[in-house]
Amino acid sequence: MVMSAAASSPYLLPIRDLVGKPGQSRAFDLDLTAPAELGVRLVGVPEGDPVHVSGLAESVHEGILVSGEAAATAVGECGRCLGAVEIPLEVEFQELFAYSVGEAFDFCIEDDCVDLEQVIRDAVVLALPFQPVCREDCPGLCPECGARLADDPAHSHGQRIDPRWSALDQVRFETE
Numbered sequence: 549m550v551m552s553a554a555a556s557s558p559y560l561l562p563i564r565d566l567v568g569k570p571g572q573s574r575a576f577d578l579d580l581t582a583p584a585e586l587g588v589r590l591v592g593v594p595e596g597d598p599v600h601v602s603g604l605a606e607s608v609h610e611g612i613l614v615s616g617e618a619a620a621t622a623v624g625e626c627g628r629c630l631g632a633v634e635i636p637l638e639v640e641f642q643e644l645f646a647y648s649v650g651e652a653f654d655f656c657i658e659d660d661c662v663d664l665e666q667v668i669r670d671a672v673v674l675a676l677p678f679q680p681v682c683r684e685d686c687p688g689l690c691p692e693c694g695a696r697l698a699d700d701p702a703h704s705h706g707q708r709i710d711p712r713w714s715a716l717d718q719v720r721f722e723t724e
């Protein structure tokens with residue numbers, strides 16, 4: 549048997565046993581790692597981080613219907629305070645892999661395998677927030693000095709600096 553280059557992807561699920569047997573199905577459970585660029589600009593699953601995928605492959609007349617769930621942790625940057633953000637993801641997916649490419653189907657079976665990578669990638673990207681925040685009420689950064697307001701809720705300008713902090717202020721100026 550000749551293995552194609554694509555057969556090395558861990559996201560390929562062999563379904564030879566289900567081909568042409570409508571009504572039959574098989575569960576799968578895969579411990580994978582994230583491919584490159586699994587995410588969007590500000591947030592995504594780092595390449596190589598664990599991605600757990602489980603689901604069911606069902607043989608239907610048109611091809612193989614694959615449905616399941618992928619779990620991973622996305623990391624990114626808070627859009628308000630630039631602090632680190634971790635987002636646990638559990639996304640569901642369902643896709644029909646057709647025996648032949650037609651107008652109605654985007655995915656097809658190749659070499660008796662279905663390739664889950666694009667399906668999982670689409671589901672993960674859809675689940676990611678457009679503007680990630682470290683917490684819903686993150687106050688962001690001070691517009692005047694850029695300090696993280698979450699670390700210093702009483703932060704304000706336009707007042708004389710508390711004398712207890714003046715020594716620290718000098719240190720700051722010296723480093724500039």
Ligand SMILES: [Zn+2]
Nearest residue numbers: 626629682686
């Ligand atoms: Zn934040």
Ligand SMILES: [Zn+2]
Nearest residue numbers: 690692693695
């Ligand atoms: Zn400030």
